[in-house]
Amino acid sequence: MHPILALRAFFRVLFQGEPPVSMPVAPAPAVAPPAPAPAFAHSTEPAIQLLALLQKEGRLMDFLREDIGSYKDAEIGAAVRDIHRGCRSVLERHATLRAVVTQKEGQSIDVPAGFDPSQIALQGNVSGAGPFRGTVAHPGWYVEALKLPTVPPGADPKVVAPAQVEVR
Amino acid sequence: MSSRFSIGIDLGTTNTALAFVDTVISPDSPDEAMVATFPVEQVVAAGAVDQRETLPSAVYVASGTEVPAGSLNLPWRAEEKVVVGHFARELGARIPTRFIHSSKSWLCHGGVDREAPILPPGSPEEDARRSPATVATLILKHLAEAWDNTMAAEDPSLALANQEITLCVPASFDAGARNLTVAAAERAGFRHLHLLEEPQAAFHSWIESAGRQWRSQVRTGDLVLVVDVGGGTSDFSLIGVTEKDGELELRRVAVGDHILLGGDNMDLALAYSVAGRLEKERDKKLDAWQMIALVQQCRTAKEALLSDPSLESAPIAILGRGTSVIGGTIRTELPRAGLDEFLLDGFFPLCAPTDQPARARRSGFRETGLPYATDPAITRHLAAFLVKNGPSVAEVFPDRTPAPGQPILPTAILFNGGVFKAQPLADRIIQTLAAWSRSVGGEAPRVLNHSDLDLAVARGAAYLGLARRGRGVRIRGGSARSYYIGIETAAPAVPGMAPPLKAMCVVPYGMEEGTAAQISGREIDLCIWTGEPAAFRFLSSTTRRHDQPGQVFDVDGEDFEEHNAIETTLPSVGGSEGEAVEVDLRSHLTEIGVLNLSCVDRQSGKEYLLEFNVRQQSAD
Numbered sequence: 001m002h003p004i005l006a007l008r009a010f011f012r013v014l015f016q017g018e019p020p021v022s023m024p025v026a027p028a029p030a031v032a033p034p035a036p037a038p039a040f041a042h043s044t045e046p047a048i049q050l051l052a053l054l055q056k057e058g059r060l061m062d063f064l065r066e067d068i069g070s071y072k073d074a075e076i077g078a079a080v081r082d083i084h085r086g087c088r089s090v091l092e093r094h095a096t097l098r099a100v101v102t103q104k105e106g107q108s109i110d111v112p113a114g115f116d117p118s119q120i121a122l123q124g125n126v127s128g129a130g131p132f133r134g135t136v137a138h139p140g141w142y143v144e145a146l147k148l149p150t151v152p153p154g155a156d157p158k159v160v161a162p163a164q165v166e167v168r
Numbered sequence: 169m170s171s172r173f174s175i176g177i178d179l180g181t182t183n184t185a186l187a188f189v190d191t192v193i194s195p196d197s198p199d200e201a202m203v204a205t206f207p208v209e210q211v212v213a214a215g216a217v218d219q220r221e222t223l224p225s226a227v228y229v230a231s232g233t234e235v236p237a238g239s240l241n242l243p244w245r246a247e248e249k250v251v252v253g254h255f256a257r258e259l260g261a262r263i264p265t266r267f268i269h270s271s272k273s274w275l276c277h278g279g280v281d282r283e284a285p286i287l288p289p290g291s292p293e294e295d296a297r298r299s300p301a302t303v304a305t306l307i308l309k310h311l312a313e314a315w316d317n318t319m320a321a322e323d324p325s326l327a328l329a330n331q332e333i334t335l336c337v338p339a340s341f342d343a344g345a346r347n348l349t350v351a352a353a354e355r356a357g358f359r360h361l362h363l364l365e366e367p368q369a370a371f372h373s374w375i376e377s378a379g380r381q382w383r384s385q386v387r388t389g390d391l392v393l394v395v396d397v398g399g400g401t402s403d404f405s406l407i408g409v410t411e412k413d414g415e416l417e418l419r420r421v422a423v424g425d426h427i428l429l430g431g432d433n434m435d436l437a438l439a440y441s442v443a444g445r446l447e448k449e450r451d452k453k454l455d456a457w458q459m460i461a462l463v464q465q466c467r468t469a470k471e472a473l474l475s476d477p478s479l480e481s482a483p484i485a486i487l488g489r490g491t492s493v494i495g496g497t498i499r500t501e502l503p504r505a506g507l508d509e510f511l512l513d514g515f516f517p518l519c520a521p522t523d524q525p526a527r528a529r530r531s532g533f534r535e536t537g538l539p540y541a542t543d544p545a546i547t548r549h550l551a552a553f554l555v556k557n558g559p560s561v562a563e564v565f566p567d568r569t570p571a572p573g574q575p576i577l578p579t580a581i582l583f584n585g586g587v588f589k590a591q592p593l594a595d596r597i598i599q600t601l602a603a604w605s606r607s608v609g610g611e612a613p614r615v616l617n618h619s620d621l622d623l624a625v626a627r628g629a630a631y632l633g634l635a636r637r638g639r640g641v642r643i644r645g646g647s648a649r650s651y652y653i654g655i656e657t658a659a660p661a662v663p664g665m666a667p668p669l670k671a672m673c674v675v676p677y678g679m680e681e682g683t684a685a686q687i688s689g690r691e692i693d694l695c696i697w698t699g700e701p702a703a704f705r706f707l708s709s710t711t712r713r714h715d716q717p718g719q720v721f722d723v724d725g726e727d728f729e730e731h732n733a734i735e736t737t738l739p740s741v742g743g744s745e746g747e748a749v750e751v752d753l754r755s756h757l758t759e760i761g762v763l764n765l766s767c768v769d770r771q772s773g774k775e776y777l778l779e780f781n782v783r784q785q786s787a788d
Contacts, residue, residue, distance in 0.1 A: 038241035040217065062493040071494050078485040078499040082465075152215030154237030164489075166457075 040150035045157040049148055052160045053094065058086030061160055094147055100140030109136050170637060171331040171360065173319075176203075176369065176629025177311065178336050179349070181272045182399035182432070183222040184208075184307055186315070187626040188331075189634055203376055203627045209314045210253035214239035220254055222622065223310060227268040227303050228256035229296035234263060244317045252310040261460050264288065266296040270400055271303035273538050276338070276345035276426055278732050283348075304352035312356055329357040332636075334629040339365035339405050339648055340426035342708060342731055343763035344780045350762050363761030364632060366625050367394035367405035368420055368643045370584035373628030374618045375641065383416055385616065386580065391421075391565060392616065393578035395550070395597055398585040402427040402546055404553045406578065407643060408564050420645035421564050422557035423710060427549055429515075429541040431587040437510050437544070438466040438502065442484060446500055454486075458498070461486045469502040470511070474590035480504055516547050516596040521575045521604040522555065523548050547600050551575060560713045570608075577605050582616045584624055646678035647757055650715050651765075654705030654723065654730070655692060669723040671707050673715040674755045674765060681761055685717040687753040689770070692720065695748040696767060699740035703733045704778065717755065734778040736767055 043049040054060035063083050068076055091097065100119050103109045111120055113130035119140070122132060151157065174189045186206040193202065207219035214235050228251050230240060240251045251259065260267025268287045275282055277300075285297035298306070312328040320326040335358075337349055346363055353361055371394055375382045386392065390409040396402065404424035410417045439462045443454050454462065462484070469482035481503040488496015525543035543549070554575030561576045562569035570576050581598060588594045594615075602612035618624060635642045652671035674687055689695075696702040707728045715721065738749055751767040754775065758764060765778040 035245065037244060038238065038246040040215070040241070040243070041238075059487055059493045062488075062491045066492055066494055068494055075497065075499065076494055078483055079487055079494045079497040081483060082485050082487055083493070149213055149216030149218065152236040152239040152241075154239070155215060156236075 039153065041153050043148065043151045043157050046148055048158055048160060049151065050094075053090045053148075054087050055161045057090045058083045058088075060087055094149070096144040096146075098142050098144055100142045101136060103136045103139065105136055105139060107136055109134055172326060173331045174630050174633025174637075175328065175331045175333045176336070176364075176626045176631070176633065177308070177333060178366070178369070178623075178625035178629065179272065179304065179307065180222075180225055180398060180625070181270055181401055181430070182225055183622070184225050184311065185222045185623050185626040186311055187623065187630040189630050191634070191637075203373075203630050205623050205626065206315065206319075208253070208311065209243060209317065210310070211240055211242065211251050211255040212253075213255060213258075215241070217241075217243055223253045223307065223314075224257045225269070225272065225307055226256040226260060227252050227271070227298065227306055228259040228263075229266050229268070229293075229298065230259070231266065231293070231295075234259070242313065244313055250306060252306055265291045265293050268296075268298060268303055270538075271298075271300045273400055273428055274300035275304060275348055276341050277538060278342075278344065279539070301348050301352045304349060305355045308353055308356035308358065312358070329359055332360045332362075332633050333358050334362050334364050334369075334633050334636075336364050336366045336369045336625050336629050338401060338403050338426060339367050339420075339423035340403060342649065342729075343651065344731060347762050347780065350760055361760050362633075362636070364629050365405065365420065365423065365645065365648070367396050367403060367423070367584065368407070368645065369625040369628035369632065370394055370396060370618075371407055371418070371582060371628065371643060372632045372635070373620065373624035374582055374616055376627060376631040377618060377620065378616075386416070388416065389565065389567070390580055391561070391568060391576070391578045392580045392582055393554075393601070393613070394582045394584060395588075396584040397546060397587040398430050399432045400428060400430045402429050402541075402549060404550060406557065406561055406576075408561070410564070416641070418641060418643040419564065420643050420648070421561045422553075423648040424549075424553040425710070427541045427546075428538055429544060429546065429549070431585070433544060434511055434515055434587070435463050435467045435470065437514060438470060438507070439463040441506060441510055442466060442500060442502060446498060449500075450498070454498075457489060458486050466502065470507065471590065473502065473504055473507050474511075474592050477592075512592065512596055515544050516593060516600070517545050518596075518600055518603070519545065519547050519551060521551050521607070522573060523551050524555075525549050525552055547597070550597070550600070551604075554578075556711060560711055563713065574608070575604060577601065577608070577610055578613050579611070580614045580616055582618060584618070584621060586622050588621055646680045647675055647763075648677075649675075649708040649710050650677040650712050651675035651755070651763070652707040652709070652715075652721075652728070653734070653753070653765075654707055655720070656705075669705070670720050671723050671728060672720045673717050674753055675757065675763065676716055677709075677713045679755075679757050681757050682759045684754060684756040686768075687718045687755070689750065689752045691718070694751050694753070696736075696738050696751050698738045698747045698749055700746065701735050701737045702767075703735040706731045706734045706780075732780055734765060734780055736776045736778045738767070738769070738776055 051061060060083065101109060111130060111132040111134065115130065172190065172192055174191060176187045178185045186208065187203050188206055189203050205221065207221055208223040209217055209219050210223055212218045215238055230249055230251065232248065240247045260269065265288060271287055274280065274287060280286055282300045285299050287298055287300060287303060291297060315328040335353055337346055350361060350363065378385060386409045388409055388411040392407045394405045394407060405420060406422040408419045408421045410419060443459065443462060447453055465484045465486060469484055472482045473479050481501045484500050484502055486498040487493050490496055525545060525548040527542060555573065558570045558574065558576040568576060581601065583594050598615060605612055620627065634640050651674050653674055655670045655672060657668050657670055672692060675685065707730050709727050709729065712727055750770045752770055754766050754768050756764040766775045767778060768775050
C-alpha cells in the first residue's frame with residue numbers, strides 16, 4: 001500500500017473508529033529507494049599519507065633510507081631524475097605552493113613593523129621594531145592549499161607502501 | 169526533440185573523452201559555438217576519486233582480495249567488482265589476467281564472437297571475462313553516471329540519456345562493428361544517438377577552432393587528407409571541398425582500411441630495442457615489471473628527443489624494484505640515432521608513392537589474436553590508400569586525376585591523434601607527400617593547423633550536434649562502403665576450387681542516412697525455406713562507387729571484402745515446414761547510422777530482419 005494511503009486509512013480508523021471498506025490499491029513504487037552514496041574517508045594519518053604518495057610516485061622512502069655513499073654521482077643522478085619527476089608530480093597535484101614574498105631572490109624588500117616572524121625571518125643587522133629594509137635571500141614557501149586524496153575505509157592508515165609479492 | 173546539450177563522445181581505443189555544447193549559453197552563430205570538454209570523475213587511486221580530462225578505455229575486474237574494502241567506490245554508488253579508467257590501468261599493470269584494454273580493436277574483429285566473454289584474451293579468470301561489446305557498455309555507462317552526478321544532480325531532464333549524443337567510430341568500421349557499437353550504447357541507456365566517423369569529427373573540430381576563418385583557409389577544389397594516428401590504430405580519410413550555390417560544401421570522398429598500428433607500437437618497438445641491448449650488456453632478461461617501466465621510460469625519452477632537436481640522447485633509468493632504489497637501478501640512454509632508426513625509418517620511411525605495405529603471409533593456422541598490421545610503415549599504408557582511391561576520387565575532382573597506378577594527391581593535411589604531438593613525425597608525412605607531389609609537378613600540401621590533438625574528435629562531434637540542428641556546416645558522406653550479398657553460382661564441383669561467387673549490391677556507396685533501398689529478388693530467384701535458417705555471405709567494397717542496388721557482379725578478389733555471414737529464419741506457415749518463399753530484399757541505413765537488412769516476403773509483405781552472424785567467421 002502506498003504510504004499516503006496507508007496514513008489516510010490509519011487516520012480514518014483512528015477518527016471514525018471503523019476499518020475502511022474498499023481502499024483503492026496503489027501500485028507499489030517501482031524503484032527501490034536509492035542506496036546511500038558511499039562514504040569517502042580522509043586518512044586519519046595525513047602525514048603518513050603524504051609519505052605514501054611521495055613513495056608511490058617518487059620512491060622517496062627507498063631513496064632516503066638507502067645508503068648512497070658507495071654509488072657514483074652518475075648512478076645517483078640517473079635515478080634521481082626519476083625520483084624528482086615523481087615527487088614533483090605529487091606536489092603539483094596535491095599542494096598549491098607559492099613563495100611567501102612576491103620579490104625575487106636578490107631584490108630589495110621593505111618589511112613593515114609588526115610583521116609576522118613566522119612568515120619572514122630577519123637576519124644580520126637587526127635592531128629595533130622596524131620597519132626594515134633588506135634583500136631577499138630566499139623568498140620562502142607557502143602552502144595555499146593541501147588537497148590529499150581520500151582513502152579506502154578498509155585501508156590501514158599507517159602503511160606507507162604495501163609489501164609487493166610476486167605470485168608465480 | 170532538441171535537448172539542451174549537444175554531446176560528443178570519442179570512444180577511443182586507449183582513451184575516451186566527452187565534449188559538449190550548452191545550447192542555452194551558446195550564441196546562434198555556429199562560428200562562435202562554445203565547445204567544452206567534460207572532465208570525467210573516476211577512481212584514480214584506491215579509495216580516491218578525481219576528475220581527469222579523459223577516461224582511459226580500460227576495465228579491471230577485481231577478485232575482491234587485491235585492494236582494501238571500499239577502494240573502488242564511486243561518488244554515486246558503491247562498487248566492489250568493476251573499475252573503469254585510470255585506476256583500472258594501474259591495477260592492470262599489476263594483475264594483467266583481470267585487465268581488459270584495447271577492447272575497441274576487438275569490436276571490429278570479425279573473426280571472433282564479439283558478444284561472447286573473450287577478454288582479456290586467454291585469461292584463466294572466468295569471472296573477469298567480458299565481451300568486447302560489454303566493455304563498450306561499461307565505459308559508456310561510467311561516462312553517463314559521471315555526467316548525471318554533476319550535470320543532472322538537480323534536474324533529471326539533463327541526464328546524459330536525454331541529450332543528443334554523437335558517438336564517434338573509426339571511418340573504417342564496417343556495418344557489423346557500427347551496429348555493435350550502437351547496441352552497446354543503447355544498453356548504456358543512450359537514446360538519442362548518431363554515429364560519426366572519427367576523421368570527420370576531427371575535421372569539424374578544426375572548423376570549430378578556426379571559427380569564422382575556416383572558409384578562408386580552404387577553397388573549392390581542395391582535397392584534405394585527414395591522417396589520424398592514435399594509440400592503437402591508424403585511419404585515413406579524404407574530404408573534398410566543392411561548391412554549391414556559392415556555398416562551400418564538404419564531402420567525405422574516401423576512407424581507408426582499419427590498420428591496427430599506432431603510437432603504442434612505437435613505444436613498444438623502442439622498448440624492445442633498448443631491452444635487447446640491455447639484456448646483452450647485463451646477460452639477464454628484464455622481468456615483466458621492468459619491461460612496463462621501460463616502455464614508460466621510452467615514451468618519456470621519445471617525447472623529450474622529439475620536442476628538443478638539440479638533445480643528442482635522453483636518459484633512461486629503470487629504478488630498482490626493491491628498497492635499493494639506486495643500487496638496483498638499470499641505467500642506459502636512448503640515443504637520437506636509435507630514435508631516428510626506429511621511429512622515422514621504421515614507422516615513417518620515405519617511400520615511393522607506388523610502394524605497397526608488406527602483406528601478411530596467410531598461414532594455415534591463425535591465432536585468434538588481433539589482426540595487427542604486418543607492415544609498420546605508416547607511409548606505405550598511406551601510399552596504398554591514395555593509390556587505391558585514386559580513380560574513384562578523381563571522379564569528383566577530375567583535374568586531380570592521377571596516372572594509372574599513381575596516388576591521388578591531397579592539397580591539404582589535417583593531423584589528428586596524440587602521435588603527432590611529435591612534430592618530426594608530422595613533418596615526415598608532409599615531406600613524403602610533398603615529394604610525391606613534386607615528382608608529378610604538383611605543389612606541396614598545406615597543413616591545416618589544429619592544436620587539440622587528443623580531444624579533437626569529441627569536440628568535433630559535440631560541434632556537429634549543432635550542425636545537425638541546422639546551425640553550421642556538415643560533411644556529406646553517407647555509407648563509406650557499398651554492401652553485397654554473395655550468391656554462390658551453380659557449377660560442377662571441382663576439387664580444390666570454390667564455386668565462383670557472385671555479389672548482388674544491396675547498399676550503394678554513399679547511401680545517405682535515413683534512406684532505404686528495395687531490391688527485387690525476382691531476377692536471381694531469391695527464395696528462402698521456411699522454418700530453417702537462411703544464411704547469406706556478406707561482402708563490401710570501399711572502391712566500387714557505381715554499383716546500384718539489385719545489380720549482380722562477379723567477385724574477383726581485390727575489390728571485395730568478405731564479412732561474417734548474415735542470416736534469418738522465416739517462421740513456417742501453418743506447420744508446413746520447408747516451404748520455399750519468394751523474397752525481396754530491403755536495406756535501410758537508419759538516421760543513427762545503423763545498417764538494417766531484411767527479407768520481405770513477396771506475398772505477404774512481411775519483413776524479416778537479417779542478423780549479423782557473429783559466431784562464424786566467413787570462409788576465406
